[in-house]
Amino acid sequence: MNINFNLLKDIVSVYGPASNEDLIRDYITNEIKDFVDEIEVDALGNLIARKKGNGKKVMISAHMDQIGLMVIDIDEKGFLRFTNVGGISPIISLSQNVIFENGTIGIIYAEPVDDISKLKLENMYIDIGAFSKEEAEKKISIGDICIYKSDYVENENVVFTPYLDDRVGCFVAIEALKSIKNPANDLYFVFSVQEEVGLRGAKTAAYRINPDVGMALDVTSHGDTPKAKRFAIGLNKGAAIKVKDNSIICHPNVKNLLVKLAKDNDIPYQMEVLEFGGTDSGAIHVNKEGVPSGVISIPTRYVHSTVEMASKNDIINCTKLLVEFLEDKLEI
């Protein structure tokens, strides 16, 4: 399978924190429009792209939103105070660069603290190098959201960058969407909004689509680094087939079919039992009368940091597994 990692490099850097997904939605729309039959955007901003087929109605969801920091106050000296949009860690954020939608760059720092482990977001600020409130207000308004800014790096094995979560899921969806020519099923690719604040976009998209089968693509955690918490997922060990997380126990028939397809097609895979977190399938599987749903996860180290790392082979294998699934009869 030919995979274009340049697209991944581009897609992780497009601005799109939860609730402000306009730019990434435009980017993805442009990338996929020649490969799909219909494109819709719903009230919350989900991008819903249909690739028509005669089989089951399948919703494939990868969230395009990112975690970020929302400005809630600008002080007299031009420092910005913020609150979190999604899971932002104080320690990870300290001394990171951030970028706003209009391109304004700042850095995150903190009031002096005696015990760094007790650092809280309310004691931190963003410094955009403005020398007064007035100067800051020319660039930034209360309610603006910024995201981490850092480099995309890749070598022969891995990529590491901010926002693999979940632009790598979007990437897998796009690559699958492009490689499927005559779909066996009626495919609804959803690039969802506001996953990071509670699976909100997937909920309304699932209602609109009313799918027969749900499949989410998202990053999962890792257990293969020094003294990591016990978790049987590691980089370069294959596509992760989710058994459960805190939002869903995956439908056994969906999960088992993924395992069968991986075995039949020699796609390396690993089983994921995650005891925290959740992703779009959590919202999809309880839609209306219920939807058999599963998740293909991309094993990722250091999730919600600026150096999220995944294996290129895993990304390719996740894409292969997704294509096999979408081309199956899905007699679930």
Place this chain on the structure above:
Amino acid sequence: MLLKQLTEASGVSGNEKEVRDLIIAEIKDHVDSFKIDRIGNIIAYKKGKDTNKKLMITAHMDEVGLLVTDIDKLGLLKFTTVGGVDKRILVSKPVLVGKEKIDGVIGAKPIHLQKRQEWTRALGIDELYIDIGAKSKEEAEKLVQIGDYVIFKSDYIEFGDNLVKAKALDNRVGCSILINLIKEVTDVSFYGVFTVMEEVGLIGAGPAAYEVDPDISLVLEGTLCYDMPKLDTHLIPTYLNKGPAISLIDRTTVFDRKFREKITSIAQKNNIPYQYRKTSMGGNDSGRIHTTKEGSVTTTISVPCRYIHSPTSVMSKDDYNHTYDLLKAILSEFKREEL
């Protein structure tokens, strides 16, 4: 006065009938239709000019309070809280128990008998009880039964510089504003919805939004206010007397930016002061509404209330009036189909 009547009425989550009846009496001659849905929400429709979008304005009717869980041998009532009640505010408060509104007080061990270390911590709910003056369990059972709701007894009082003290300002302020909009705005079509059980998890708003299926919703609220001068400005969620508070983000919603900017531009155009609600804590009916069915756009506009969720919340009449003015301005913009 309407706000006095509303705040003094009893309407703990799950027991909103008294407030609902009061609201229906106020609005029934001013709406084209209304119903009480199966969970207890009031869904009223007011027909004016036809517009291309469906607008819903909501306010929750319920308030936080207490619920009787047991009656002990001495005739004292054990209770639990309904919604977010700070247990430190309970001791020695007068309350009204059950449908008959039996007078009671929340009692505890006198300070003289408390050990030194007991002074340094708030008494737990299990150390408190409601004394209704009954001499025995039998006597208490004639007046009260397990499952009866309890409200704080607190008069509506106007004081200071245009301030109001009352219980349940969260969210009878929203109810009062919505009632007045229904009475006074005659040229715009909208749904006026009074929801139940917001304080116990935004319960009523989901079914209401499911039925109405709005394109746009305005959620009216009383919200937290803590504007003490020693705080850094970013830690002050809202100020008294700085106008309606427009929400940015909370536990249940990241508010649509374009719609929020529309609302603030309407405020600016009409010279109505406004502020942002600068905390991401808490949540309100918007959380359920904006993710119902295919999703919709919402904004939450609140009257700042000091000492919220206590018997003695305090708000400014100026903030109330400015919130009302902002809503009227939004509705006239909606009429021009510019919302």
